Ligand SMILES: Nc1ncnc2c1ncn2[C@@H]1O[C@H](COP(=O)(O)OP(=O)(O)O)[C@@H](O)[C@H]1O
């Protein structure tokens with residue numbers, strides 16, 4: 340069953356419209372990411388879901404109930420804010436118990452649930468500490484515990500990991516996902532980091548300037564983006580301009596000194612199109628092969644797990660990723676031979 344349904348949200352601040360007809364559904368227990376560049380409207384959607392902001396049109400439905408007009412404190416939604424928004428003068432336990440306190444729960448119940456939440460985020464024994472004495476990662480866990488302690492039907496996370504350094508961030512990604520799966524809570528996670536969204540999500544909702552561009556599971560979104568924006572935002576893509584041509588019943592795109600096969604989608608011969616090919620979606624050989632294009636290597640960058648080869652295919656500059664084990668086969672100044680894999684070479688009108 341769908342635990343959350345968002346229908347036709349539109350929102351303007353003054354004359355600035357920031358959301359256009361937002362519609363999506365989240366299944367019970369799913370982890371869904373709202374992904375998009377800064378300013379595309381992600382936080383505004385979360386704030387409308389938890390009631391801190393009202394939409395101009397549209398509705399929010401949770402567990403089959405329309406809560407669009409329900410005030411914040413009556414909604415059973417937990418939120419972790421981007422800056423955590425903890426109360427610096429209160430102890431860890433008081434921070435976590437805050438939501439239960441304003442819901443007028445008994446002291447026994449508050450103690451019991453705070454302990455449960457502390458254990459969940461692996462901070463047992465820390466209840467009396469001051470917030471200011473904690474590391475960023477610990478504060479993040481407290482904010483998560485505070486959101487979960489009210490046993491919300493939906494958890495909203497607004498870029499919760501963006502302030503953490505790389506290593507702790509990777510640990511927290513793993514732990515957050517673990518906790519989410521353990522208690523099976525429906526979660527909406529906001530991020531502008533494509534790798535984070537790809538790693539963590541059951542589904543990604545990709546946004547651009549107040550509009551949903553594409554909604555899909557991570558693998559499909561990465562391999563089969565349906566726009567230039569999506570192909571470029573989800574990881575670097577080579578985007579090349581050319582014309583659609585038909586050769587002996589097969590479709591290809593002809594560009595500036597290169598021609599590559601594509602699967603037919605739409606359009607007609609002669610149409611101007613753009614081709615998007617990810618760096619790792621090229622076949623590369625030292626010798627010519629059927630359909631291959633010349634690739635003159637101008638730069639080679641070793642990054643550890645992959646090696647990047649920069650160079651020219653015809654008059655266009657492209658970047659190809661190869662596994663590091665093959666790095667020695669290709670040197671700057673060499674001409675290699677490449678062909679984008681037909682399956683993942685997409686073109687857009
Ligand atoms: N309270 C507000 N008043 C005026 N403009 C706002 C307000 N909140 C957000 N905006 C504008 O709405 C747009 C979307 O903001 P936001 O939802 O915060 O984006 P994101 O979280 O994707 O970075 C931005 O252009 C932002 O400046």
Ligand SMILES: [Mg+2]
Nearest residue numbers: 378381382383
């Ligand atoms: Mg934001």
